[in-house]
Amino acid sequence: MRDAQHEPGALLYDPATDKVGEYQDRSGPYAMLRPVGGGREWQADPATLRPATTEQRLSAGVRAANRRARTDAPxxxxxxxxxxxxxxxxxxxxxxxxxxxxxxxxxxxxxxxxxxxxxxxxxxxxxxx
The missing domain is CATH 1.20.5 (Single alpha-helices involved in coiled-coils or other helix-helix interfaces)
Known part of the structure; x- marks a missing residue:
């Protein structure tokens, strides 16, 4: 069942983990989020999620770029x-x-x-x- 509030790819703030994630889909009662830039998905309570602020989106993007620079550079x-x-x-x-x-x-x-x-x-x- 798809969450009517959130579109796949939307960046959402999860207060339980204090992280921004990319909305993937629903899995039972949970929303599935993936870290910006890729990584392991986590389950979140859809009732507590909210759109990420501009500052949170930027911060998550910078963290993803830094992670790529540390792991992808030959x-x-x-x-x-x-x-x-x-x-x-x-x-x-x-x-x-x-x-x-x-x-x-x-x-x-x-x-x-x-x-x-x-x-x-x-x-x-x-x-x-």
């Missing part, structure tokens, strides 16, 4: 994370793969950046070691 090298392979000077294939990697980084295409690094590591093992 340049955040952690323990056990291999460093990107270096290019060999005067090697056309290394230069091509390095260019692919830089283009992927500029486009924020982390998958393509990883692919270029894998190909570059393989090329370095076969030709330069």
């Amino acid at each position: 340049f955040m090298v952690g323990i056990g994370t291999p460093r990107p392979p270096a290019l060999e000077p005067d090697c056309a294939e290394c230069e091509d793969l390095g260019s692919r990697r830089e283009s992927a980084r500029a486009a924020h295409d982390w998958s393509a950046e990883t692919d270029a690094n894998v190909l570059l590591r393989s090329h370095r093992r076969e030709r330069h070691e």
